[in-house]
Amino acid sequence: MAESQSLASVELQILGKTVQELALNPENLPKSYIHEQGGAGFRDALLPSESEGIPVVDLHLLTSPSTAQQELAKLHYALSTWGCFQAINHGMPSSFLDKVREVSKQFFDLPKEEKQKYAREPNGLEGYGNDQILIQNQRLDWTDRVYLKVQPEDQGNLKVWPQKPNEFGSTIFEYTKNLKLLTEVTLKAIANSLNLEKDCFVKECGEKDTMFLRLNYYPACPMPDHVLGVKPHADGSSITFLLQDKEVEGLQILKDNHWFKVPIIPDALVINVGDQIEIMSNGIFQSPVHRVVVNAEKERLTLAMFHIPDSEKVIKPVEKLVNESRPKLYRPVKDYVGLYFQYYQQGRRPIEASKIEL
């Protein structure tokens, strides 16, 4: 008993206050969450015009022989201009996506003591907690998360898998199964859109690829002009699938030095390339820098699924995309995700470590 109590207090100390708790006492936000130079600009991002907005790509059309060419051209345009697209017709019904959102929300609604059972362990990555503090004077993200290795199934840390709500495990399992299939479909389509052999990126990612799921819960925040849900970053994945909140927007993408809002399409998945496809595509598709703003009245919940290549594989530009007019722009890297966290917290982009200055 004494032992389990002391363990709990260590975890509490590590976690500090969750954002959900801070939100209950809004007059007193810790300075570590405040971006002095914020300003209304945080929320005044542009909404892309309809014709130049983030393209909506129909995955069914993309994989049907008679319609694939046109949809592939759209995919190529989307990834070379925005680094992302909104995927519809992905095969998961609206009711299922609602269920995924519901079990995730139910977890954050549990009493603190229950959630603490799944707290991230000291020095661990997986589990429940607030932003990890990796450097001094770090600005913290206004979000509580559950981070889980969901694929391969037998490699997850079961100790930090929420046991409540009851349907959490089975729903997330089903969601992962769907996104594993969609990963293959998407990587093949990306290869096709570059006129590469369709298995090219699947092979480059290796057989020991993994998937990590992050549930992001952003409580309403009394200082939306000076607090960010997530600082500007690009993902270290090959590709990322984001299931947005159905009603509350917050995601913004940096393009041509302007922040643009990513509109909500309730049943779509936002799919973006991460740094590792940027490297493999020799920069033809670039991993978009994005951030999350918060809302003074409303909470927001999203699920991000990251597909991560085998950490033993050397990631490098595909030979066919290197030629005289397009020299190699990136050095080979291994275990990109290992590099990622330190760089991210320092506000630096780990991709810089791989870029070749011409």
Ligand SMILES: O=C(O)CCC(=O)C(=O)O
């Ligand atoms: O919540 C969002 O809209 C985006 C989250 C995100 O960028 C991430 O988890 O990497």
Ligand SMILES: [Fe+2]
């Ligand atoms: Fe992200």
